[in-house]
Amino acid sequence: MEGLMTIVKEGWRYKGAGNVMWMAHRISGLGIMFFLILHVFGMSMSFFNPALHEIMLETYKTPLFAVGELGLAACLVFHSINGTRIALLELRPEWWLQQKKATQYSLVATVVIGVPMILIMAMASINHFVK
Amino acid sequence: MTTQPLGRTIRTVKPIPQARNNFERTMWLFMRYSGLALTLLALTHFGYQHIIVGTQNITTAQTVNNWGEAGKSINLGQFAWRAYYMAILGLAMLHGMNGVRQIAWDYIGNNKTAYTVFMGIVVLLSVIVTILGTLALIFGATAK
Numbered sequence: 311m312e313g314l315m316t317i318v319k320e321g322w323r324y325k326g327a328g329n330v331m332w333m334a335h336r337i338s339g340l341g342i343m344f345f346l347i348l349h350v351f352g353m354s355m356s357f358f359n360p361a362l363h364e365i366m367l368e369t370y371k372t373p374l375f376a377v378g379e380l381g382l383a384a385c386l387v388f389h390s391i392n393g394t395r396i397a398l399l400e401l402r403p404e405w406w407l408q409q410k411k412a413t414q415y416s417l418v419a420t421v422v423i424g425v426p427m428i429l430i431m432a433m434a435s436i437n438h439f440v441k
Numbered sequence: 442m443t444t445q446p447l448g449r450t451i452r453t454v455k456p457i458p459q460a461r462n463n464f465e466r467t468m469w470l471f472m473r474y475s476g477l478a479l480t481l482l483a484l485t486h487f488g489y490q491h492i493i494v495g496t497q498n499i500t501t502a503q504t505v506n507n508w509g510e511a512g513k514s515i516n517l518g519q520f521a522w523r524a525y526y527m528a529i530l531g532l533a534m535l536h537g538m539n540g541v542r543q544i545a546w547d548y549i550g551n552n553k554t555a556y557t558v559f560m561g562i563v564v565l566l567s568v569i570v571t572i573l574g575t576l577a578l579i580f581g582a583t584a585k
Binding site for chain 1: 454455472473474476477479480483484487488491492495496497499500501504505508511526530533534537538540541544566567570571573574576577580581582583584585
């Protein structure tokens with residue numbers, strides 16, 4: 311745990327925000343991949359085993375998944391926007407002069423798109439479960 | 442790759458030259474282009490199902506309705522849904538598998554056994570699930 315804290319603290323001090331974004335990109339990517347495999351399995355059951363397909367869909371409607379859904383939204387929005395930044399900058403190296411600005415823009419875009427999405431989904435879940 | 446502004450150093454990122462490692466070069470490019478495509482495809486999919494439809498309203502009837510019933514002919518709309526999901530499925534699985542490969546290489550790459558076993562499990566699981574998903578998208582949903 312102490313080692314991890316050192317990595318985070320020193321990584322931030324030495325390498326700055328870009329390093330944290332790089333780390334977050336990997337973690338969010340792993341999270342999405344985990345859900346993707348589960349999700350594709352569940353959806354494929356609509357052909358192979360409709361009863362199991364229904365069980366999978368009903369599982370997504372439980373409080374645990376309602377919370378997980380918010381995490382997935384955060385991962386997906388961040389990974390998409392940060393990934394777009396990476397792809398655009400690396401395919402257009404002349405834009406690298408604007409690198410700092412691009413990092414800030416992608417964080418702002420993540421918040422502007424992600425927070426309302428998460429709030430809408432959280433409100434829907436609260437309305438559904440707290441009644 | 443424009444000319445450098447005076448007095449500034451600009452680093453350039455390029456895919457690995459063709460002759461050196463074709464696989465890594467192709468994957469490098471693939472990650473960027475599939476990523477751009479997936480931003481559009483996956484975000485619209487997530488936004489549609491979770492915000493417009495709402496997680497609590499997703500039903501098996503919706504799947505049958507969107508995909509079309511197995512064994513029956515489908516209309517243009519259902520074909521579009523299947524093509525849309527097919528694109529996301531293929532791109533996302535390849536993008537995800539390659540992402541996991543890079544992460545695994547960075548952290549357990551020095552341990553060949555651990556790396557091979559871990560990647561074997563990830564690839565096997567992903568490929569099986571992708572085949573199941575592809576077959577389901579080809580044949581359609583079974584009505585209850």
